[in-house]
Amino acid sequence: MPSNSQTSINRRVCIIGGGLAGIACATALAEHGFEVSLYEARKHLGGRAGSYQDQGSNEIIDNCQHVSMGCCTNLQKLCRQLGIADSFETQKQLHFISPDNQITSFGESWLPAPFHLSLAFWRLPYLSFQDKKLFASGVKALAKAPYSELRGEKFSDWLHERHQSPELINRIWEVVLVSSLSESLERIDAAYAKKVFFDGFLANRKGWRVEIPDVSLDDLYSQRTLSALQEMQVNVLPNRRLRRLEIAGNKVIQAADSNDNYVEADEYVLAVPHHQVTQMLPTERRDHPLFAAIDKIETAPISSVHLWLDRRITDLKHAVFVEKFSQWIFSRGSSKNKENKQTHRYQIVISASRNLSNMNHDEIVETVMNELKEVWASAREANVLHFRVITEKRAVFSVTPGIDELRASQATHIPNLHLAGDWTSTNWPATMEGAVRSGYLAAENILRKYDIKNPVLAPYLKQSVLSRLIFGKR
Ligand SMILES: Cc1cc2nc3c(=O)[nH]c(=O)nc-3n(C[C@H](O)[C@H](O)[C@H](O)COP(=O)(O)OP(=O)(O)OC[C@H]3O[C@@H](n4cnc5c(N)ncnc54)[C@H](O)[C@@H]3O)c2cc1C
Missing domain, CATH: 3.90.660.10 (Polyamine Oxidase; Chain A, domain 2)
Incomplete structure (x- = not known):
């Protein structure tokens, strides 16, 4: 809800795209008194984190189960702002089904990070002692390597250079990384592999805790989010696809839908998936290096x-x-x-x-x-x-090697055009956390333009003392 201490700012913001990035941006700006309109092409908010009605069963089902982790501090912040934070169940244990079909439960001990999961790890029955030692040295080397050194390297090459065995690769590295980054190891930038292990498992004991919603995504990010946004005075316009931005000189002057209805605002935030960005721009603007790079994202x-x-x-x-x-x-x-x-x-x-x-x-x-x-x-x-x-x-x-060179920052060379979306530059892979971060970062840029210096982004979970001593500061 908008805080009473915030006075209204006579500035209109047009956000295009009602996924988590657009929702987060709308929330942050509405809280600071901006007049926010959120345009969403589909009937429902939530974007990819959405549900649909299955014809065969007549049930509302999620297009895919979405899980988050304890390290997703911005998603948690957004859920608190929207009043939906109570609809998640934190899993105290993960359950692994081994190649020989045995179920092993995996949970944290009383030890401080980064050792809170080590007892469970050493008990895993489907890895040899030798492989466990190899993994421990591999994960330590990954966590200690500076991001700048890892960036651009194929993670499968990195693993082979560290002599990780095929069993270890298939049974640990792949299991964790393919499900969190949605890519095969030869298509993963090593910096993102570090991000997952460091933030998720090594920095803070809460980082790995998996959160699963106990209601549908539609309930969370569409219905209840719509009510919360409306309470914050956000003008939500579902079923309203904006087709193009009109830019004169160095300024977006309006956005138009396919019926040539025009929308005017002071600031525009394009919060659509990366493959839909350039088609919204005038043809002569598309070959700018920033937009040309976006089109190369896989x-x-x-x-x-x-x-x-x-x-x-x-x-x-x-x-x-x-x-x-x-x-x-x-x-x-x-x-x-x-x-x-x-x-x-x-x-x-x-x-x-x-x-x-x-x-x-x-x-x-x-x-x-x-x-x-x-x-x-x-x-x-x-x-x-x-x-x-x-x-x-x-x-x-895809977090392919070198991806960071293609991800655009939320601020663009056109001062009143901002970008948001999981694919923009956040250091996070394609996740709900990445989407929310991008929306908050776009909002921070706009706030700064109007001399509002309040930080929007939530801090990372605090790195434990031991983690800092062993791996160095984040
Ligand atoms: C199958 C699947 C499983 C996933 N599992 C997980 C998971 O377990 N955990 C996790 O953290 N993440 C998961 N993700 C990723 C997560 O869903 C995304 O990272 C996140 O939802 C992206 O949000 P976004 O706002 O950046 O983009 P989107 O959700 O794509 O939102 C963009 C919105 O813009 C709208 N739009 C597009 N063009 C226009 C236009 N011209 N005018 C108006 N509106 C427009 C779209 O309709 C859409 O609603 C999964 C994704 C998928 C697809």
Whole structure:
């Protein structure tokens, strides 16, 4: 809600794109008294963190389960601002399904970071002692290496140079990084691999804690977010696609929709996915190096397999597969279907899912079901009552080696044009945290223009003393 101490600033901001980046930017500016209009092309807010109505089951299902971690301090801040922070459940343990289908629980001990997970790690049954030693030295070298040295290096090369064994690569490095960065190891910039391990597992004991919403993404980032934004006096305009920006000299003068309805504002924030940025600009502006670089950013797919089964197969809320086709499974609750039969819904997530493109949906479901049957006896008896396979081809931008040279800063050479979106320069991979950070950074730039120096960005989790002594300061 806008703080009463903030006086209204007679400045209009037009934000194009109602994903988490646009929402975060709108929230921060509305709190400082700006007149904010948020234009969203679709019916609902939330962008990629959204849900849709499944025709077969008539249920609202998330396009893909979204999880966050304790290190996502800006997402947490936004959720508090929007009044939705109570809808997440922090997982005290992760559950790993080993190549031989045993389930191992993995959680923190009383030891301070960076050792809080070490007891659980040394107990993992599917890694040899030799591999565990190799991993410990590998992760230490990664955490100690300066980002500037890692940037631009292929992470698979980095691993080979450190003699990490194939088992170790498949069973630890790949499991953690493919699901958090949605890319294969040979397409990951080593600096982003460090980011995941350092912020997630080594800096602070809370960093790794996985948070899973207990309601749909639609409930969180569309319905309740819409009410919160309206309370903050943000003018939210869903179903309103703005098609182009008109720029005269060094200034955006208006934005237009396809019916040539014009929107005028003092500041414009383009918070759309990276592959939609340049098409909104006048043709003669597109070859500016900033925009030309954006067009070179690549994307990675994520697939989710939604299964409605006739019985419960596990009580676990989630589990992580090691060296399997499936990567994560989430239990999504029970409900009655149209025939009044009890159904139990599970969602299996497969990141960087390029290998699925030559399989049809029946084959994908069969492969997944076969894996579930190997782990849970009840899955062997289960019937698939309904399924849905969704592959988002451009789910996230790829953190390919050298990506930082392509990511644009939120401020542009056109003083009243700002950029936001997970793909802009935040140092974070394509995540909700990255999107929120980008929105806050764009808002900070605008605030500074009007001499408001309040920081918007939430600080990182504090690095523990031991972590600082061993790896150096963040
Ligand atoms: C399948 C999948 C799984 C994921 N899993 C996770 C996860 O577990 N954890 C995590 O942290 N992140 C996850 N992500 C990534 C996360 O969803 C994104 O990083 C984040 O939501 C991006 O937010 P954004 O605001 O930058 O972009 P978007 O969400 O893409 O928002 C952009 C918005 O702009 C709108 N728009 C586009 N053009 C126009 C226009 N011309 N006029 C008006 N509006 C327009 C779009 O409709 C959209 O709503 C996942 C993404 C996908 C696709």
